[in-house]
Amino acid sequence: MSIKDxxxxxxxxxxxxxxxxxxSYEDMAVEAAFGxxxxxxxxxxxxxxxxxxxxxxxxxxxxxxxxxxxVDVLSLRxxxxxxxxxxxxxGTDAFRNACFAVASGEYDVVLVLGCEKMRDVGSxxxxxxxxxxxxxxxxxxxxxxxxxxxxxxxRYFHKYGIGRETxxxxxxxxxxxxxxxxxxxxxxEITVDxxxxxxxxxxxxxxxxxxxxxxxxxxAVITRAENAKSFTDEYVLVKGLGLSVGVGDxxxxxxxxxxxxxxxxKEAAKQAYEMAEIKDPRKExxxxxxxxxFTITEIxxxxxxxxxxxxxxxxxxxxxxxxxxxxxxxxxxxxxxxxGHPIGATGVRMIVEVANHLLGRAGDRQVKDAKIGLAHxxxxxxxxxxxxxxxxx
Amino acid sequence: MSIKDxxxxxxxxxxxxxxxxxxSYEDMAVEAAFGxxxxxxxxxxxxxxxxxxxxxxxxxxxxxxxxxxxVDVLSLRxxxxxxxxxxxxxGTDAFRNACFAVASGEYDVVLVLGCEKMRDVGSxxxxxxxxxxxxxxxxxxxxxxxxxxxxxxxRYFHKYGIGRETxxxxxxxxxxxxxxxxxxxxxxEITVDxxxxxxxxxxxxxxxxxxxxxxxxxxAVITRAENAKSFTDEYVLVKGLGLSVGVGDxxxxxxxxxxxxxxxxKEAAKQAYEMAEIKDPRKExxxxxxxxxFTITEIxxxxxxxxxxxxxxxxxxxxxxxxxxxxxxxxxxxxxxxxGHPIGATGVRMIVEVANHLLGRAGDRQVKDAKIGLAHxxxxxxxxxxxxxxxxx
Numbered sequence: 205m206s207i208k209d210x211x212x213x214x215x216x217x218x219x220x221x222x223x224x225x226x227x228s229y230e231d232m233a234v235e236a237a238f239g240x241x242x243x244x245x246x247x248x249x250x251x252x253x254x255x256x257x258x259x260x261x262x263x264x265x266x267x268x269x270x271x272x273x274x275v276d277v278l279s280l281r282x283x284x285x286x287x288x289x290x291x292x293x294x295g296t297d298a299f300r301n302a303c304f305a306v307a308s309g310e311y312d313v314v315l316v317l318g319c320e321k322m323r324d325v326g327s328x329x330x331x332x333x334x335x336x337x338x339x340x341x342x343x344x345x346x347x348x349x350x351x352x353x354x355x356x357x358x359r360y361f362h363k364y365g366i367g368r369e370t371x372x373x374x375x376x377x378x379x380x381x382x383x384x385x386x387x388x389x390x391x392x393e394i395t396v397d398x399x400x401x402x403x404x405x406x407x408x409x410x411x412x413x414x415x416x417x418x419x420x421x422x423x424a425v426i427t428r429a430e431n432a433k434s435f436t437d438e439y440v441l442v443k444g445l446g447l448s449v450g451v452g453d454x455x456x457x458x459x460x461x462x463x464x465x466x467x468x469x470k471e472a473a474k475q476a477y478e479m480a481e482i483k484d485p486r487k488e489x490x491x492x493x494x495x496x497x498f499t500i501t502e503i504x505x506x507x508x509x510x511x512x513x514x515x516x517x518x519x520x521x522x523x524x525x526x527x528x529x530x531x532x533x534x535x536x537x538x539x540x541x542x543x544g545h546p547i548g549a550t551g552v553r554m555i556v557e558v559a560n561h562l563l564g565r566a567g568d569r570q571v572k573d574a575k576i577g578l579a580h581x582x583x584x585x586x587x588x589x590x591x592x593x594x595x596x597x
Numbered sequence: 598m599s600i601k602d603x604x605x606x607x608x609x610x611x612x613x614x615x616x617x618x619x620x621s622y623e624d625m626a627v628e629a630a631f632g633x634x635x636x637x638x639x640x641x642x643x644x645x646x647x648x649x650x651x652x653x654x655x656x657x658x659x660x661x662x663x664x665x666x667x668v669d670v671l672s673l674r675x676x677x678x679x680x681x682x683x684x685x686x687x688g689t690d691a692f693r694n695a696c697f698a699v700a701s702g703e704y705d706v707v708l709v710l711g712c713e714k715m716r717d718v719g720s721x722x723x724x725x726x727x728x729x730x731x732x733x734x735x736x737x738x739x740x741x742x743x744x745x746x747x748x749x750x751x752r753y754f755h756k757y758g759i760g761r762e763t764x765x766x767x768x769x770x771x772x773x774x775x776x777x778x779x780x781x782x783x784x785x786e787i788t789v790d791x792x793x794x795x796x797x798x799x800x801x802x803x804x805x806x807x808x809x810x811x812x813x814x815x816x817a818v819i820t821r822a823e824n825a826k827s828f829t830d831e832y833v834l835v836k837g838l839g840l841s842v843g844v845g846d847x848x849x850x851x852x853x854x855x856x857x858x859x860x861x862x863k864e865a866a867k868q869a870y871e872m873a874e875i876k877d878p879r880k881e882x883x884x885x886x887x888x889x890x891f892t893i894t895e896i897x898x899x900x901x902x903x904x905x906x907x908x909x910x911x912x913x914x915x916x917x918x919x920x921x922x923x924x925x926x927x928x929x930x931x932x933x934x935x936x937g938h939p940i941g942a943t944g945v946r947m948i949v950e951v952a953n954h955l956l957g958r959a960g961d962r963q964v965k966d967a968k969i970g971l972a973h974x975x976x977x978x979x980x981x982x983x984x985x986x987x988x989x990x
């Protein structure tokens with residue numbers, strides 16, 4: 205018994221993503237949460253429960269470790285707040301758990317909030333910490349995120365004969381999309397030449413192949429689909445949900461292991477497509493927000509999500525098919541590449557973005573005739589993936 | 598639309614709680630999870646999703662930060678695993694989220710696993726870390742857990758005229774119960790005299806007023822009630838669930854604040870009693886596993902859970918009414934006091950204990966004629982509380 209079409213997203217909002225030095229964790233939570241409530245036409249008294257996604261509270265001295273740090277500023281004291289944390293998939297998994305709770309009938313209206321402060325420490329400290337804590341304690345030690353994904357890139361190069369120029373085109377596309385998005389961290393267009401000449405982070409990944417370190421928050425208010433119209437005419441439905449957890453790290457330590465793609469993404473997509481009754485994602489998905497933590501990741505995501513055959517993901521970007529006006533628009537928001545990746549907020553931000561396109565509210569970056577959209581996160585060392593599919597009613 | 602009576606607990610298990618130096622995090626997860634599966638008559642192939650509760654993965658170098666560290670040893674690779682973390686209420690909140698997911702209809706059989714390794718660092722390091730990370734970043738800085746609860750105790754003394762002897766009786770009771778529990782960390786009976794003469798930790802709390810630092814794991818397999826009989830005749834039903842999040846810390850900094858009891862526990866209990874349709878907990882609850890992190894906490898829990906009026910909780914222990922054969926048995930397991938408190942595991946362990954009593958499997962510590970039982974966690978600086986009510990079908 206699937207919960208397809210049983211949950212409606214009735215309110216969405218996000219803060220500007222970037223160096224939000226002028227906003228505290230609480231400021232961002234307030235802007236996103238009250239924005240989503242206002243969009244839904246509800247107030248704090250209507251919110252019966254909250255799902256909070258913050259990956260690393262230690263940067264802000266504990267903010268977001270549990271709901272006790274936000275209930276006062278959100279006027280939600282004494283309400284139930286669960287914190288869901290699942291590496292970079294935290295935001296979409298918090299959303300998934302909230303959907304189950306509403307579908308169970310126990311709550312009518314709940315809030316999902318993703319909030320993450322990352323710029324209050326230096327990016328080196330933040331990245332090193334993330335890598336140290338993100339990996340498997342045995343398989344993942346000593347790795348950094350760029351290092352891990354760089355190994356996928358060199359293998360992809362070796363196997364399919366592409367080079368850094370193809371990766372660069374992913375960055376160029378996403379920075380172009382980001383230039384159209386007022387919420388993006390970076391809003392400047394870049395060129396392939398600029399990407400190739402930028403400092404190397406971990407060969408073959410250069411500065412522009414990597415997502416920046418960023419602050420941000422995003423929120424959504426959801427209810428049962430049957431009640432949606434009593435709140436607003438502008439809502440979208442949850443069509444599919446998927447989460448898969450594997451052991452992603454090992455591939456990096458076995459040069460003979462043939463694995464290149466992300467099994468967790470494939471499995472999460474399979475679950476979500478099954479629930480949404482999607483047979484051919486290439487034809488049925490109108491836009492996708494995918495986890496482009498590095499340029500190579502977006503190309504592998506194309507394959508793992510079924511937008512291209514294995515080994516042919518690179519062709520989609522070479523042929524320009526994933527631009528916002530292309531055959532299968534990917535990251536019309538600008539992606540993690542230009543928005544940045546405040547870890548706990550990203551998944552919720554993707555849901556906000558997809559809903560905005562389905563509602564025709566995406567401004568200059570609007571994907572035309574978007575009826576079904578997908579959000580995808582990949583977390584840990586490729587070991588955790590979530591897929592959320594939203595559609596028009 | 599409540600989920601009362603819609604969820605069945607069909608399998609339960611726990612490891613020995615204690616200094617499990619001979620078991621890794623994974624060893625404990627395996628023993629608890631496979632124990633619960635065996636009890637339910639299912640195998641890993643039947644488990645469709647997992648909810649994991651681990652509070653602090655940093656002690657074990659990242660084990661339990663997400664499901665990727667356990668899916669291989671549990672033969673659950675590629676399955677959905679969500680980590681729920683909510684201070685000391687993590688275990689019961691993971692259970693709550695799992696209940697919603699099954700009640701939504703999306704899954705038939707899921708596993709809830711609480712697992713925490715705490716002894717691999719010294720207790721000082723563990724406690725200091727817990728206090729540093731557990732508190733509110735503004736209100737909670739500089740406090741330790743014993744210090745925070747000691748302030749409640751001195752205020753209780755001042756207001757109601759009791760002394761350390763009354764607190765000691767909670768410890769004596771729980772150590773007696775623990776002496777009957779093969780899973781307890783400490784299995785020796787103690788005396789009031791011994792409690793009073795023990796080294797002080799934070800006046801008026803001495804060594805025996807505090808829960809020890811402990812390793813342990815516990816697990817439960819749940820399904821929809823309508824399917825329970827197809828697995829086993831020995832199952833219990835979920836009657837009530839409550840979670841409340843407040844701002845507990847502030848009381849410690851305002852000597853004029855009249856607050857002494859835990860608003861979060863009162864509110865979580867209210868939610869759970871409403872769902873379970875319990876009008877008079879004193880008469881309707883046959884046993885309770887409550888969060889006795891310190892002896893004073895158990896006395897406040899009596900009041901906040903409605904077993905006694907405010908200011909009269911101390912009478913229950915003075916009159917011996919909360920012994921396993923008393924009017925309202927509390928912590929027949931031995932509680933956090935003698936079992937210890939592996940943070941993420943405790944809530945699940947309580948659910949296992951309550952179910953054991955309802956199923957008549959609790960051995961020497963069995964509460965007679967137990968038909969309805971309650972599990973309660975209190976987390977953070979009194980700011981997060983969960984209540985789970987289980988009953989016979």
